[in-house]
């Protein structure tokens with residue numbers, strides 16, 4: 001069964017159709033990618049799926065429930081959690097504290113409990129602390145847990161953002177251009193983390209410019225161009241697809257060139 005099922009999803013801004021009648025099914029357990037040239041509508045699509053932008057038309061179902069008009073916090077609470085194209089860490093907090101914030105979004109208590117500190121809250125806090133360290137070890141940031149998050153190199157900030165998103169226990173993790181601004185070594189580290197969290201059971205939907213990364217790790221790829229889905233298939237099918245090659249040639253970048 002599809003964990004995420006999108007039908008006829010459309011977004012119009014004034015005269016421009018940014019996303020045009022997209023149908024997409026993301027199977028539970030898959031590592032799915034949405035690619036496309038600049039301005040193809042990827043970010044708009046993501047913003048609608050995660051509740052940051054209301055669709056003009058169409059429906060979005062997650063785990064069998066209609067989430068089309070749900071608020072973004074309700075969508076996250078249902079298990080659909082996203083990261084952002086630009087890293088958004090909490091400044092002035094350590095690496096570990098940034099992950100702990102992610103847990104608090106998913107645990108009970110809130111501000112009142114933090115002030116009154118009942119015993120269940122203290123137990124929960126100790127648990128959150130331990131689990132934050134586990135997640136940091138998982139993404140390879142165990143050694144820098146107590147550093148100021150702002151001082152991390154950019155590649156590590158992106159891994160931290162993934163760890164924080166995982167703290168909210170997503171069933172579907174949306175990654176918005178996770179490799180943007182990373183060097184080859186950092187991209188490899190990120191690719192391994194994404195594959196491993198997927199193997200452990202988290203379904204992943206990523207949008208990405210880096211064609212080489214996508215064709216290496218995704219099970220299935222959908223290609224957008226001018227707001228429309230022009231192709232969908234396995235990485236091998238997508239690399240050979242004439243419409244995809246034409247779309248990327250139009251953007252002066254071929255899948256093969258992006259590979260080099």
Ligand SMILES: Nc1ncnc2c1ncn2[C@@H]1O[C@H](COP(=O)(O)OP(=O)(O)OP(=O)(O)O)[C@@H](O)[C@H]1O
Pocket residue numbers: 013016017018036037038039040041042043044045
């Ligand atoms: N808030 C908005 N108002 C008007 N037009 C918008 C708005 N947001 C996006 N667009 C337009 O919609 C189209 C799709 O943009 P979108 O950012 O979704 O594409 P993208 O594939 O994510 O591009 P990129 O890879 O450059 O981020 C573009 O033509 C863009 O200019």
